[in-house]
Amino acid sequence: MSYNIAIDGPAGAGKSTIAKLVAKRMNFIYVDTGAMYRAMALYLLREGVNKEDTGKIEEVCEKADISISYKEGEQIVLLNGENVNGLIRTEEVGNMASVSSPNPKVREKLVQLQKELAKKTDVVMDGRDIGTCVLPDANVKVYLTASVEVRAARRFKELTAKGETCDLNQIERDIMERDERDMTREISPLKQAEDAVRIDSSELTIEEVAEAIIALCK
Numbered sequence: 001m002s003y004n005i006a007i008d009g010p011a012g013a014g015k016s017t018i019a020k021l022v023a024k025r026m027n028f029i030y031v032d033t034g035a036m037y038r039a040m041a042l043y044l045l046r047e048g049v050n051k052e053d054t055g056k057i058e059e060v061c062e063k064a065d066i067s068i069s070y071k072e073g074e075q076i077v078l079l080n081g082e083n084v085n086g087l088i089r090t091e092e093v094g095n096m097a098s099v100s101s102p103n104p105k106v107r108e109k110l111v112q113l114q115k116e117l118a119k120k121t122d123v124v125m126d127g128r129d130i131g132t133c134v135l136p137d138a139n140v141k142v143y144l145t146a147s148v149e150v151r152a153a154r155r156f157k158e159l160t161a162k163g164e165t166c167d168l169n170q171i172e173r174d175i176m177e178r179d180e181r182d183m184t185r186e187i188s189p190l191k192q193a194e195d196a197v198r199i200d201s202s203e204l205t206i207e208e209v210a211e212a213i214i215a216l217c218k
């Protein structure tokens with residue numbers, strides 16, 4: 001049986017940084033499910049699909065073949081065979097992912113892939129619905145959160161470090177909007193699983209959060 005750690009939480013809570021570190025320490029594979037939804041969103045944007053057009057999203061998503069592979073421990077997301085890692089971290093793609101990810105057809109496809117991965121491999125998987133829907137039997141479940149201000153400041157730092165011009169207030173508004181969408185959607189809303197441990201990372205270092213999660217595995 002594989003060992004599964006599920007980490008859920010809102011955008012910018014530090015899920016990917018923490019999950020990556022925990023996976024490295026535990027010698028597990030890190031599965032970034034948000035990247036899969038982002039790859040799907042990129043495909044929809046490339047195909048010129050309107051955010052509001054649910055029917056079109058359903059039709060077009062069937063044509064996207066999304067898979068993941070690993071290179072030197074790093075997850076590579078393949079969209080119809082193309083490595084799209086460098087293209088999915090923009091605000092445009094993130095916003096499209098937030099709008100298109102509630103679609104049942106999109107979820108069905110990607111959740112199946114995530115379940116298969118976790119069945120055969122020890123994983124640290126992060127997302128929004130991992131503890132509640134994708135891996136309800138995960139060995140350890142964590143709900144990682146942080147205040148909106150802290151999350152916006154982290155995102156701002158990340159984007160400016162990449163040379164992107166951005167506005168802190170706008171990022172804060174986007175985060176609040178995204179939280180609202182992710183938490184109130186009908187299908188697989190972001191919510192803490194009953195058996196998940198809640199960790200607020202606002203005042204904690206990366207090291208402290210990672211250690212807290214590793215301690216839960218013992």
Ligand code: DC
Pocket residue numbers: 011033034035037038094097098099101102126127128129130178182
């Ligand atoms: O974590 P992220 O910002 O890369 O995720 C992008 C979007 O994908 C986010 O708005 C919510 C969605 N998502 C989801 O619905 N389910 C997941 N397991 C992971 C992400």
